[in-house]
Amino acid sequence: MTVKRSERFRPYIVVFYAWWAEHIGSYLSLIKESVEEMQRLSVRARFALVNVGQEKTVISRYVDVKYFKKIPFIAVFQREKGKDTVNQTLVHLSHPSLFYLSKALREHGVWLYDAWDKLWDCNPYLFLDYTHYSDIREGPRGYLCMAWTSNLTDDAVTEVRTQPKTKSTLKPMSSVEKQMARVNGIPILTDALWDAVMEKSQVNIGTLEWEPDVQITVLAFIRSGCGSCNKKMHTFQEIHKELKKKENARLYLVNCSSEASLCEGLGVQGFPTVSAFRSFAALASTRCSIHPPEKPYVRRDYHGPLSTGDLMPWIESMSTNGLSFVGFKNIGNPLDMIEDVRLVATVIPRFSNYLPLAPGGQRSYFFTPGCLRLACERLFGLATCYVANSKEIPHGEFTKTHAVSGMVVSEVRFERKDGVSLTLMRLGKSMLRLIEKETLSDLHLFHSAHQYSLHPKQTCEQNHDLCAQIIASFVRDHIRLPVTHLTSETFHTKNNPIFEVNKPVLIALSHAQNLTQDSGFMQLLIQVARRLYHNVTVTVLDTDQFPAWAGSFVPHHYPRLFMDSPDSGPLHIYPRVCLVNWTDHEHAAFYPPLHTIFSKSILRQLKITETNASLTQPTESFDIDEQTEAVDYKMPQAMDVNSMLFWDEDNIVSFVKTYLEHPDEHLVQTQHF
Known part of the structure; x- marks a missing residue:
C-alpha cells in the first residue's frame, strides 16, 4: 500500500x-x-x-x-x-x-x-521518580506506623484520571471471596482462607506449553489504627478496581492486628507492606509435582512509592511469562547478557523423526516444556528462562502440525554473566555426569554447598519430577556471581538465595562507567570476591541508576551536617565501599575508613569514635552542637579517597577481615537504607 x-x-x-x-x-x-x-x-x-x-x-x-x-x-x-x-x-x-x-x-x-x-501518551496515573524509596516506617523492612506519617517520598496527592466503567469485564466473584469481609470494597484475606486462596490458586494454561497465564495475588498488609495505611487506602482501591478487570490477578487486604500469627509467619514488619505471590499450583502434573513443604508460589516484596502509577507496572512485571520462546533467534553470548543468570533450553518437535526411539514407543517419555516451566516458575525473578528451537535438525521439522502436538526438551544450559556455563540436561545423558563437569570450570569456585540425589546413570527422561527439581536447585545453588549487581528489589526481597542471614554484604557504590565487566574497578572487586567468596557477598550499586538510595548509605547525622554543602559532602564522591548485615538496614562499616576522610571535630559532630581499622558504634557522650560552624571536610592529598592507596586488593581484604573478627565494633549508625 x-x-x-x-x-x-x-x-x-x-x-x-x-x-x-x-x-x-x-x-x-x-x-x-x-x-x-x-x-x-x-x-x-x-x-x-x-x-x-x-x-x-x-x-x-x-x-x-x-x-x-x-x-x-x-x-x-x-x-x-x-x-x-x-x-x-x-x-x-x-x-x-x-x-x-x-x-x-x-x-x-x-x-x-x-x-x-x-x-x-496514555498516562492515567502520575508517575513518581523511580529513585524514591520507602521510609523506615513502611515496606518489608519497616517496623513503625504513625498516624501522621506515610511514605516520605510520596506525600503529594496523586491525580487520577478514572477509566470508563464496564460491568462486562469484571471477573465473577469466587465462592471464596463471597466469604470474605470487605473494607472499602476490598476483600480481607484471613488465615482461615489462606489455603483456599493461596495454596490452590489456578493457572489458566494457554495454547502453547510455554505460554500459560499465571495467577497473581497481591496482598496489602495493614494494621488497625495505622494512619499511613488509611492514607494509602485510596491507592489500594484503585488497584483493586483495575485488577478486577484482569483474568489472572486480584488484590486482598490482610489486617495484621487480627491476623498477627499469619503476618509474623510471613515476616511482615512495616505497614503498609505490599507483596505479590505468583502461583504455579496448576502446573503440577503426574510427572512433575509440588512436594510439601514447598509452597506453590513465589513471593516478591514491593519497595518503592506506594502510588497506583508505580505499583501497576510492578504488578504487570510479575505477570510475564516464565518461559520466553525465541524460536531460531540467537540470544547472544553470555558475556553480553542483560540478566545475571539464565537458562537456555533447546526443544525438538515431539513427533520429529530425529528423536531417538522411546521405550515402548511412548512419546511422553521425553522431558516436556511443561516440567521445564515448573522449574522456571520456582526461579521466577532469579533467572530468565529461554526456549529455542534446535538448530541440529532441519528447520522443516518445526511445522505447525508439530508445534500443535507440542515439543520435547533436548537440552538445558545454565549460563551466567561472568561467562561461566554448564549443561544441566541433555537428551539421553546422565545428569550426574553433566553436573560433575562443573569441577572443570570456575563454577565450582563460586557456589553454595550442594548434594543431589542422582544415581550415575540417571537421565532426565527417567524421572521428570526429579529433573525439574534438580534444575531449579542447581540454579539457586549457583546463582550468586563473584560480584552481583544490586537493585533495591533484590536487596529487600526475603528468602533471596543471593544473600545469607549471617553473611555480611559488601556494597561497592560507584558510577556506571566503573561497573562494566572489563573496568579496572570491577576486576579489582572480582579478585577480592575470589578471596572472600565464602565470607562475604560482594555486590555493586550503580549510583547513577539509584542516586537517592546510594545517598542513604551515610552516617545518621551526615545529611544534617552537610545539608548546606554545595556538593553534598565527601561521601557523595564515588567509588566507596560499605559492609552491612543483610537484615540490618541502619548500620554499616565504611571504606575508606571515615577517620581518613573527616577531622576529629567532624567525627565528634557525627557521633563517631575513631579506631585503627574502621569506626565504632556511636557513643552517647557526643552531642550535636546546634551552633556548628561551617563544615570543613577537606582531606590531605595523601589521603584522597580515589588514591591507589585505598583501591588495592590486599587493603580491601584486610579491611574485611578486620571487620569479620569483631563486626559490632566497626558498625556506624546510618540513614535507613
Whole structure:
C-alpha cells in the first residue's frame, strides 16, 4: 500500500477477532472502552473490527503471517517515516485496556498524535521518580506506623484520571471471596482462607506449553489504627478496581492486628507492606509435582512509592511469562547478557523423526516444556528462562502440525554473566555426569554447598519430577556471581538465595562507567570476591541508576551536617565501599575508613569514635552542637579517597577481615537504607 506524502495519513488500528476465541466478550468490551476514550481525547487514528470467521481470507491477504500468533490480535497500519509506503505492526495483547494498549503500542514502536500534532501518551496515573524509596516506617523492612506519617517520598496527592466503567469485564466473584469481609470494597484475606486462596490458586494454561497465564495475588498488609495505611487506602482501591478487570490477578487486604500469627509467619514488619505471590499450583502434573513443604508460589516484596502509577507496572512485571520462546533467534553470548543468570533450553518437535526411539514407543517419555516451566516458575525473578528451537535438525521439522502436538526438551544450559556455563540436561545423558563437569570450570569456585540425589546413570527422561527439581536447585545453588549487581528489589526481597542471614554484604557504590565487566574497578572487586567468596557477598550499586538510595548509605547525622554543602559532602564522591548485615538496614562499616576522610571535630559532630581499622558504634557522650560552624571536610592529598592507596586488593581484604573478627565494633549508625 502506498500513500502520497502530501496526504495527512491517519494510522489504522484494526482488531482481528473471532467469536470462538477465549474471553472474546471481555476483550471486545475493553477495545470498545479504549477506542471511545481515544476518540474523546482526539487521538488521530482510525479504528476497525474484522471478524475472521466471516472474512476468512483477510489474514492471508493483508497480514504478515510470520508475526501472527493467535486470535484476537491488533494490527496497526502506519506510514513509514520519510516514505510513501505503509507498514504494519502486529500486537498481541490479552488485556487491551487503554493503559495496556497504549503501553503495548509504544513498546512496538507505534507513536500516535492528537489533533494538535502533539505526541499522545496514555498516562492515567502520575508517575513518581523511580529513585524514591520507602521510609523506615513502611515496606518489608519497616517496623513503625504513625498516624501522621506515610511514605516520605510520596506525600503529594496523586491525580487520577478514572477509566470508563464496564460491568462486562469484571471477573465473577469466587465462592471464596463471597466469604470474605470487605473494607472499602476490598476483600480481607484471613488465615482461615489462606489455603483456599493461596495454596490452590489456578493457572489458566494457554495454547502453547510455554505460554500459560499465571495467577497473581497481591496482598496489602495493614494494621488497625495505622494512619499511613488509611492514607494509602485510596491507592489500594484503585488497584483493586483495575485488577478486577484482569483474568489472572486480584488484590486482598490482610489486617495484621487480627491476623498477627499469619503476618509474623510471613515476616511482615512495616505497614503498609505490599507483596505479590505468583502461583504455579496448576502446573503440577503426574510427572512433575509440588512436594510439601514447598509452597506453590513465589513471593516478591514491593519497595518503592506506594502510588497506583508505580505499583501497576510492578504488578504487570510479575505477570510475564516464565518461559520466553525465541524460536531460531540467537540470544547472544553470555558475556553480553542483560540478566545475571539464565537458562537456555533447546526443544525438538515431539513427533520429529530425529528423536531417538522411546521405550515402548511412548512419546511422553521425553522431558516436556511443561516440567521445564515448573522449574522456571520456582526461579521466577532469579533467572530468565529461554526456549529455542534446535538448530541440529532441519528447520522443516518445526511445522505447525508439530508445534500443535507440542515439543520435547533436548537440552538445558545454565549460563551466567561472568561467562561461566554448564549443561544441566541433555537428551539421553546422565545428569550426574553433566553436573560433575562443573569441577572443570570456575563454577565450582563460586557456589553454595550442594548434594543431589542422582544415581550415575540417571537421565532426565527417567524421572521428570526429579529433573525439574534438580534444575531449579542447581540454579539457586549457583546463582550468586563473584560480584552481583544490586537493585533495591533484590536487596529487600526475603528468602533471596543471593544473600545469607549471617553473611555480611559488601556494597561497592560507584558510577556506571566503573561497573562494566572489563573496568579496572570491577576486576579489582572480582579478585577480592575470589578471596572472600565464602565470607562475604560482594555486590555493586550503580549510583547513577539509584542516586537517592546510594545517598542513604551515610552516617545518621551526615545529611544534617552537610545539608548546606554545595556538593553534598565527601561521601557523595564515588567509588566507596560499605559492609552491612543483610537484615540490618541502619548500620554499616565504611571504606575508606571515615577517620581518613573527616577531622576529629567532624567525627565528634557525627557521633563517631575513631579506631585503627574502621569506626565504632556511636557513643552517647557526643552531642550535636546546634551552633556548628561551617563544615570543613577537606582531606590531605595523601589521603584522597580515589588514591591507589585505598583501591588495592590486599587493603580491601584486610579491611574485611578486620571487620569479620569483631563486626559490632566497626558498625556506624546510618540513614535507613
